Amino acid sequence: xxxxxxxxxxxxxxxxxxxxxxxxxxxxxxxxxxxxxxxxxxxxxxxxxxxxxxxxxxxxxxxxxxxxxxxxxxxxxxxxxxxxxxxxxxxxxxxxxxxxxxxxxxxxxxxxxxxxxxxxxxxxxxxxxxxxxxxxxxxxxxxxxxxxxxxxxxxxxxxxxxxxxxxxxxxxxxxxxxxxxxxxxxxxxxxxxxxxxxxxxxxxxxxxxxxxxxxxxxxxxxxxxxxxxxx
Numbered sequence: 001x002x003x004x005x006x007x008x009x010x011x012x013x014x015x016x017x018x019x020x021x022x023x024x025x026x027x028x029x030x031x032x033x034x035x036x037x038x039x040x041x042x043x044x045x046x047x048x049x050x051x052x053x054x055x056x057x058x059x060x061x062x063x064x065x066x067x068x069x070x071x072x073x074x075x076x077x078x079x080x081x082x083x084x085x086x087x088x089x090x091x092x093x094x095x096x097x098x099x100x101x102x103x104x105x106x107x108x109x110x111x112x113x114x115x116x117x118x119x120x121x122x123x124x125x126x127x128x129x130x131x132x133x134x135x136x137x138x139x140x141x142x143x144x145x146x147x148x149x150x151x152x153x154x155x156x157x158x159x160x161x162x163x164x165x166x167x168x169x170x171x172x173x174x175x176x177x178x179x180x181x182x183x184x185x186x187x188x189x190x191x192x193x194x195x196x197x198x199x200x201x202x203x204x205x206x207x208x209x210x211x212x213x214x215x216x217x218x219x220x221x222x223x224x225x226x227x228x229x230x231x
Contacts, residue, residue, distance in 0.1 A: 001098050002077065003058050004108060006068035007031055007128060009040065010061065011093065014086040015077075017051040024051045029093060031111065032119050032128040035143050035177035038111035039130055040093065041119040051081060072103050092116060124149075133174040146173060147180040151228060157215035161205050167197055172220035181228065189216075190227035200225045 002010040009029040017024055026049050030041035049057045055074060062069040090097045095112045098104070104112075118131040122142035134146035141149070149155065150171050158166065176188055190207060192200050204218050204227055217228040 001072055001100055001104060002026060002054075003062040003069070003071040004031070004104075005062050005066050005070070006033060009093075009108070010058070011098075013089045015051065015081040016084040016086050021048075022051050023048045024054060025049075026054075026057070027089075029116075030119050030128055032117075032130055032142075034130060034133075035180060036175070037114070038107050039114060039119070040111050040116045041128070042116040043118075054081070070103075070105055070108075072100050076100060076103075130174075135173075136171070143177055143180060147177065147184065151176075151181060151186050151217065152184055155217065157217050157230060159215050161208055162201055162218055164201075166218075167201065170218055170220050174222045176219060176221060176226045176228070185231045186228050187231050188226055189229045191223070192225040192227075194224050 002012055004010060007030065009031060011027050011029065012024060013027070015024055026047045028045040028047060030043065032039045032041065055077070058071055062071055087099075093112060093116070095101050095109055098112065101109060101112075119128045120131045120140040121127070122129050122145055123139040124141055124145040127142050129140065129142035131140065134141045134143055136146055136150055150173075156169070156171060178188060181188060190203070192203060194200055200218075204216075204225075207227060208216055211229070215230045219226045219228060
């Protein structure tokens, strides 16, 4: 691992410079920050960098002014360059195949323990997010913008009992983040880990019948269903 920040990891599997130009390859892996932690992307971009200017490139690309930036100890990289260290490029980057794993921030180590995922730019804020985790009106959104748009005051809140026709238009997302709901003054009052819509509808109907003073929202999640309530 060479360096990283809030959006990118830079890795190298060879410090053996090419005969033409004295270049080495830095491989850039995109990162997405989510409420559940950092997720590494399943793609890489290769950048040819002169070995003699590698440390300057790292310093420019991951400047100290960036609060989320980190770099590997320069003395270790200098040693690897001196011995022309080289290793096969792994098909998947994991904590087991990073030789300087102890130099990485804990959240990056946690990211390497997760499966890499396809990433997209949020249609609202342009930050990277996991593809298809949060889609609203055919737009890929990050968790923050999805929660603000769908679970905010202008979202599809429902008064009264859920009927069959309402199930066809339920908001759907991979998960609901409690911390983001709290910022919106919204609470998750029920989690149903069932896929049977008839069972879910009956439970939600009973819940709403007992709480007619608040608006509710039934949400499809990867685990089943969630019911939210405006606090």
